[in-house]
Amino acid sequence: MNLQVVGKSLPRVDAVAKATGRADYVADMALPGMLFGKILRSPYPHARLVHIDVSKAKRLSGVRAVVTGKDVPRHRYGIWPDIPFTNDQVGLAVDKVRYLGEEVAALAAVDEDTAQEALQLMEVEYEQLAAVFNPQDAMEPAAPQIHEVEKNIAWPISFNFGDVEQGFRESDYVQEDTFITHHQCHSTIETHVSLARFDPPNRYTLWTSTQSLDTTRGELATSLGVPLSDIRIIKAHVGGGFGCKTRMYAAHFLSAVLAKASGRPVKIVYDREEQFIATLERHAFSLKLTTGVKKDGTLVAKECTAIADGGAYNSHGPVIIGRAGAQLSLIYRVPNMRYTGYLVYTNKPVCGAFRGFGNLQARFADESQMDMIAHQLGIDPVEIRLKNAMQPDHTTPHRWRVTSCGLSQAIDSAAQGANWRQRRGKMPKGKGLGIACGGYISGTYVRHNAAGAFIKVEEDGGVTVIAGASDVGQGSDTVLCQIAAEELGISLEKVKMTFGDSDVTPLDLGSFSSRITFVVGNAVKAAAQDAKRQLLQVVAETLEANVEDLEAERGRMYVRGTPDRGLSFADAVKTSLKKGRPVLGRGSYNPDYCEPLERETGAGNISPAYSFGAMTVEIEVDEETGQVRFVNAVSAFDCGRAINPCLVEGQMEGSVVMGQGWAFTEEVYRDKGQSLNASLLDYRIPTALDIPEISSVIVEPVDPNGPFGAKGMSEGTMLPVAPALANAIFEATGVRIKELPFTPDRLLAGLERKKRRRDQ
């Protein structure tokens, strides 16, 4: 393929706006007569709401509306509308609160100070209830009951492929470990925000920071009990999502009901503390993992029992607990596999979607154990991975149909980048190399897995892509514009993309499951093809040529092989318009070889493609302090064709940094449900000073179904970071850390244990 725009590291379409500070975020917006909303939050992790007296707050001058759970619709909602008990949330707490920070009431006032003052005037009588903060305690028979489910198990899941017992019997070696992962906060730089207006008789419009117009609108409609079409959601620039803006959040519901109650637009912007205590966290997992292998390292059987701490409500937890298990057979081929997962309620903030989506936790366990097995069998960690690595055109036990797969190549590249074969095992004391792998879906089946797009071609040859995909910082608008430009044979500067607007942009599920490039990219390509077809027809008529003989490239449409015989793209548009034919494209994409998961078996090919990668890391341990210095990382990832290599590298680098935070410093400290570090000062995300040197290697096995061969890659690249680090720490120190994060005290304790063992 002779590509002109795709495959080039062109500047992002939003680069100048963002670099010059002119990009507007919803927090910057104002509407005439706008009020400021604030939320009253529970100070207790578990309590009955006895009485709320809002009279003083209502009397404060400047307060225009106050709502409690009794004043607003109470329709339950959740990710699976067809399984009622999983729909465990309502817009505002009614009878009790289940975590410290939960929304109890909300109000809107003419300015922020008045709203804040009014919050102090709200009088709530609580009856405190016993609370529980970890899933093991929560599953005890005597544990306080958080929802009406047995043992606080929100969602159990199990599946079984092949014969695991037989597999273990046939194994030469079986390793069993328990791994512990912790919560992580999304720490988006832009906090949650929603600006709502209500237009009688029945119309809500919300401007918000979101990853998914579709889910946000759907859940708002459900929770309010109104038709979908009564709600319009408009997206602005998004200052980071990473999963926590995939669904409706309280600011949406509350700005909407306050707007209706007050008759004025209402804006709610979370402060940083709210962002920490009342938005989604990553699920903490404990995973008991048992793996059986042949002497040569060939995987025979795997069994895993996972318990996920889901916090007070389900959110995406029921999917995440399943996904953790399913991906255990994606990276390495394993014929026998059993998985049991429990999503458990606790009195903590809700856990939900977060870059990696359950895969991260399971991969930490699996990749750590892979190294432990290699160590036991005396096999090089690279070799054991290459032996078992997923290969192209393979179907996993879950019926995940892998088409393109560059895993072996990625392992080779990552190893080579680290000079693995020369250096591994020969590092100076305190230094270590580690490797781990990852892999991910490119979109997932949710009601469907389709997307649509419109293309508008302007009179001067400019093009607008109208699609509902949310660029949340990853650069997807740029990628979609490149795809349209390539298809139309014009330069990227001629193409722009509109923000998502649920009234206008074609239905799209949103930015999650690394789906945009693949799924929306194919839809945009189809819409561009539709527009191109119309233009080529016009050119064919003008030139008296056959439309099949024409091609579009470098801003021209011409007879193949005779570039002079043609029209410029802009002239083709003008000619079309003179003939009375505005050029309007529409297209959609449906990977019809995808399917929903079967709930009974857990099987089903949910994604149209799977991407794979490996990472080597080098670290240096200070055995006195227990500090680990992350020296460098080589990330090699198969993203099909890289539409924009620079953006691919950006995702890979971002993944290393986010994985580094999860591995080393990002941990929520709580005392009886109260966060002790709800600020960016105390909750430590890596800064520029902490970041290792990162080399990115793009592996490009062109995917047969991706747009120009591309696949998703924004989440999978994060999976290897923590286990690669754990494996490197083991190489450097002989200490195997099976619990995240790798804090100095954990490492020092490990070194102490090792020393004691040696001394014995």
Added chain:
Amino acid sequence: MNLQVVGKSLPRVDAVAKATGRADYVADMALPGMLFGKILRSPYPHARLVHIDVSKAKRLSGVRAVVTGKDVPRHRYGIWPDIPFTNDQVGLAVDKVRYLGEEVAALAAVDEDTAQEALQLMEVEYEQLAAVFNPQDAMEPAAPQIHEVEKNIAWPISFNFGDVEQGFRESDYVQEDTFITHHQCHSTIETHVSLARFDPPNRYTLWTSTQSLDTTRGELATSLGVPLSDIRIIKAHVGGGFGCKTRMYAAHFLSAVLAKASGRPVKIVYDREEQFIATLERHAFSLKLTTGVKKDGTLVAKECTAIADGGAYNSHGPVIIGRAGAQLSLIYRVPNMRYTGYLVYTNKPVCGAFRGFGNLQARFADESQMDMIAHQLGIDPVEIRLKNAMQPDHTTPHRWRVTSCGLSQAIDSAAQGANWRQRRGKMPKGKGLGIACGGYISGTYVRHNAAGAFIKVEEDGGVTVIAGASDVGQGSDTVLCQIAAEELGISLEKVKMTFGDSDVTPLDLGSFSSRITFVVGNAVKAAAQDAKRQLLQVVAETLEANVEDLEAERGRMYVRGTPDRGLSFADAVKTSLKKGRPVLGRGSYNPDYCEPLERETGAGNISPAYSFGAMTVEIEVDEETGQVRFVNAVSAFDCGRAINPCLVEGQMEGSVVMGQGWAFTEEVYRDKGQSLNASLLDYRIPTALDIPEISSVIVEPVDPNGPFGAKGMSEGTMLPVAPALANAIFEATGVRIKELPFTPDRLLAGLERKKRRRDQ
């Protein structure tokens, strides 16, 4: 046709928003960091700009940008880019000013008071030039030259069909008169407004009140010298347009350049005085009209020489002067016709598009003279009109191809509504009945005459119409939603329409030439058909039926004749989505039997349909005061099929009132170019107390090409008002007033002349 939605007087889709005061207009909007722009205007009608000193204004605290003609792009623009000398405008005056009120400089400051104060600090040195205020003087050889054209003639036009001399020779009677019409101000309740932001490197976004995204954007691009695609225009609710918001206005250009200069969004809102002195007026005409008829009233030949006072710049004047002549052969069949028109510059505000667009002035002359001829020949005014009335399937000398035509029926209906045959000629002293006719195009050829539309179908069966047509208060959004609803077989409540946004809404010329219902209506119908086709296909697959056997009606899609065998519209959408097929419609319409005017002959079928009507009025004259009371009007108009009869009636009633204002009270008084009545207190538009009783009769000869048979009708209905009143005044008093407006002093003078003649 079994219509369910079309043909019903359903409430406007914007009714609640407007009735409750929640509809936002651009003046209500704010952007972060927004500045307020003000314009410095010339105090002289004609002057050379010697020097502008903006230094004091710039130094005022809070002023962020000041621009003069030297600081901004000076690309000439106009309606006909291919005829350079007609492109007589630039964004900001450079060397001289040509009317009192012309834009000399502009500035932006942090608030309106500061901006106003800064205006006072601008120091401009002018060299006054001799000015000329009427076209007769302007055409004198010694007249001051306003532009570089001879005799200040901006645009001359002439055409000739048949043999006029021969026609007059063959006539039994020839009547010649000169009629004078005056300027009228649009008096939109919402003033001109533009809010602009500039995003580096090259992107302008404007929120504005406009009738045409297309023209506004095109002229802004031309005047700034930037590509069309660099500009995005977004429309909000429009508080009246009537023609004065069809093109770019100074607020657009100046808010854009100030936004770029200041790096901040800039809003400019005209005050009422600016609206009067610096926005478009209706052209004042003098028309010398000669008509030859047979004894029985049959028209044989017509000749007209028209001089239009165009003010300081062309705007749409060159089209208007031509249209005035062309329509002289539209209402009544006349085989021989000659027309000469001159558009002349004067040192007055720019004249331009205004409901009726030249037709109004010519119709006043033609309909007045028709009655004078009838009077001379002793024929009833109704009969002479019926005898000559345009008939269906007739081509005028200008090659205007009339398809459907209900003129005769409209004349009958209007006469019948006034009880004409019983009452005419038998009215008590001082009372009179009058009749006049009108007719109009339904869209016009401008580069092309096409339109496009997208349709988005929501998951719950809601539908959004995405089209660029501007609802300027006439209710076109409602009409387009009704057309989409009818085509899709769903109720109007399920359909909404987005505001025009040049990035997103398909290309559309705008709201003028009474085109939306016909042209955009057909495009929306095509887009809805496209969506329907997709859904019917899904239903056919589901029912295992033939798609040809299905129909869509009353919210269902079912096998014709078996309504039970089908799916609800919403279920069809859901089913489609489950199959991975988002429902996206696109459509366009191009009346390929239309053509541009030939400049040499003035001929060409510019419109896809023509609508016709007649009006009878009853008046009562107080001969002591010269006051005329407008008692009632019966307006009968052929609009093809009325998509929404209530909105059709609204247009007919609005036309009567606007025509009444033009006929009686709306006149600009000027002293040396300075308006003496630039306020709604002194410039009198009719109030609720002045308005006559109005009966509207909708004549519905279904048009073969209109959407569901509809045609345009928002302008044509205004044409008969003034001449019908003049004819009624003649009947009541014997005084023929050939000069508008019909002020008491003109009527008293006429009565005085009549008395003197009688006394002689």
